[in-house]
Amino acid sequence: MSALFRQITICGVGLIGGSLAMAARREGLVERIVGLGRGQANLDVAMQRGIVDFATRDPAEAARGADLVMLAAPVMTFPETLGTLLPHLPENAVVTDVGSVKSWVVRALEPMLGARMALVGAHPVAGKESTGAGAAEAELFVGRRVIVTPSARSAADAIERVEALWRATGARVERMAPEAHDAILARASHLPQIAASALAAALADERIDGKAAIEYGAGGLRDTTRIAASSPEMWRDICLTNRAAILAAIGLYRGALDQFERAVERADAGALHELFERGRRMRGRLR
Numbered sequence: 001m002s003a004l005f006r007q008i009t010i011c012g013v014g015l016i017g018g019s020l021a022m023a024a025r026r027e028g029l030v031e032r033i034v035g036l037g038r039g040q041a042n043l044d045v046a047m048q049r050g051i052v053d054f055a056t057r058d059p060a061e062a063a064r065g066a067d068l069v070m071l072a073a074p075v076m077t078f079p080e081t082l083g084t085l086l087p088h089l090p091e092n093a094v095v096t097d098v099g100s101v102k103s104w105v106v107r108a109l110e111p112m113l114g115a116r117m118a119l120v121g122a123h124p125v126a127g128k129e130s131t132g133a134g135a136a137e138a139e140l141f142v143g144r145r146v147i148v149t150p151s152a153r154s155a156a157d158a159i160e161r162v163e164a165l166w167r168a169t170g171a172r173v174e175r176m177a178p179e180a181h182d183a184i185l186a187r188a189s190h191l192p193q194i195a196a197s198a199l200a201a202a203l204a205d206e207r208i209d210g211k212a213a214i215e216y217g218a219g220g221l222r223d224t225t226r227i228a229a230s231s232p233e234m235w236r237d238i239c240l241t242n243r244a245a246i247l248a249a250i251g252l253y254r255g256a257l258d259q260f261e262r263a264v265e266r267a268d269a270g271a272l273h274e275l276f277e278r279g280r281r282m283r284g285r286l287r
Contacts, residue, residue: 017072018136142170
């Protein structure tokens, strides 16, 4: 496949940005890959692994010649990062991101863009709890969903090239309005993270008769709290930028917990069975 972009500058060469860079290189989709980061140690790993051709902590160096900028750091850093890049970017550069929130990103970034620049939001639903360039893998997106969220500053050609980039990684690409994306992901992704982290936080210091309760957990506790190991910085920003949708999702969860609490309090075997069965059926639908 011929190159879609001359240079992609990845701001945050971690799991997602690094994996995209590896897949793009493998497929010959970009001629040059530049990594911009805050930490030299992670940039060194990206260079050692051949994820990027050039790594820098200088936004001006990173921006020069980039016809695609990918924001792959915590969401609330996007405006500041883009602001440092803009004076040095080509006038027709495409800006994309891999954030888990979209409406806030559109509101924050679109007013910053030059007249000929395009913003094409994207969200690869393919994360894991590992972070950094050392966790990147070229096959991460194979068979996984990538949601592209066009907005007012998403030129047709830019959308097509960003979608082609993601399809070439093996991902299943679909389009969605930013608002719909945020409402769905609040329930399917953000709420599970909050539930796992809340459970882990609740049990962190719990001791019974001098014994740490968590030491007696088996696979269920490990599986349920697995994603609590994810980046606190990333999830803090997601909660702050998708507040309304997340609050609605927490309300759904609280309603289910209330039903469990009432059923246990009343020793209502029938209600308990139905709640567990409802959960079992939903779990069986997950692919």
